[in-house]
Amino acid sequence: MFHNIPKAILDRMQYLEQVDAQDRRDGTPHLRRLRQIPRETGKFIAILAAGAPEGASLEIGASAGYSTLWLALACRDTARKIVTFEVSEEKVRLARETFRLTGLENIVECVQGDARECIKNYEQISFCFLDAEKENYLDCYEAVVPRMVRGGLLVADNAMSHGESLQSFIERARLDERVDVLIVPIGSGQLVGRKV
Numbered sequence: 001m002f003h004n005i006p007k008a009i010l011d012r013m014q015y016l017e018q019v020d021a022q023d024r025r026d027g028t029p030h031l032r033r034l035r036q037i038p039r040e041t042g043k044f045i046a047i048l049a050a051g052a053p054e055g056a057s058l059e060i061g062a063s064a065g066y067s068t069l070w071l072a073l074a075c076r077d078t079a080r081k082i083v084t085f086e087v088s089e090e091k092v093r094l095a096r097e098t099f100r101l102t103g104l105e106n107i108v109e110c111v112q113g114d115a116r117e118c119i120k121n122y123e124q125i126s127f128c129f130l131d132a133e134k135e136n137y138l139d140c141y142e143a144v145v146p147r148m149v150r151g152g153l154l155v156a157d158n159a160m161s162h163g164e165s166l167q168s169f170i171e172r173a174r175l176d177e178r179v180d181v182l183i184v185p186i187g188s189g190q191l192v193g194r195k196v
């Protein structure tokens, strides 16, 4: 999956990494920044997505499509598709540009809207990467888990970097008997939940 990544995908990954790094240096306002996951997290979610059971693969929070590119590598390998939700019109434009330039439009669908509502149109979810505004995590979790297949995986970013603001979400997931949960120290900390 990580060997022989097509040049167009690698080029776009590198470009978005540069933009993200520049934004951080420039002090670009929080909501305008791309706020992408690091490569290590990209590889982690791609490996998990490739091993998920049959069903719908979803992402909440596309930004410019960087994390989606990693998930798309898993989808290429497993002949699946992925739907990514993004609420910001400007980010949707950037993400669609990413998928057009990388030739992934037939694998990735970018849906504009609030994932808390959009999720209700999906069932049989086998994989979901959650990387949205932290105050939305709990609502997204409550929308995703009932729609997941047995053995389905939910991965939530920032479980360590934002442990305090995500406390109610993390507590809810940890005590939820529908899922087995572990927090893994990769990138900003990944909460991994498997539907039992």
Ligand SMILES: C[S@@+](CC[C@H](N)C(=O)[O-])C[C@H]1O[C@@H](n2cnc3c(N)ncnc32)[C@H](O)[C@@H]1O
Pocket (backbone or CB within 6 Å): 034, 035, 036, 037, 060, 061, 062, 063, 064, 065, 066, 067, 068, 085, 086, 087, 088, 091, 113, 114, 115, 116, 131, 132, 133, 136
């Ligand atoms: C941290 S960024 C995502 C970064 C992206 N996953 C990556 O690594 O390339 C969070 C994104 O989630 C979007 N977002 C926040 N809340 C959302 C919601 N409820 N539904 C859909 N998108 C949301 C924001 O507009 C922002 O672009």
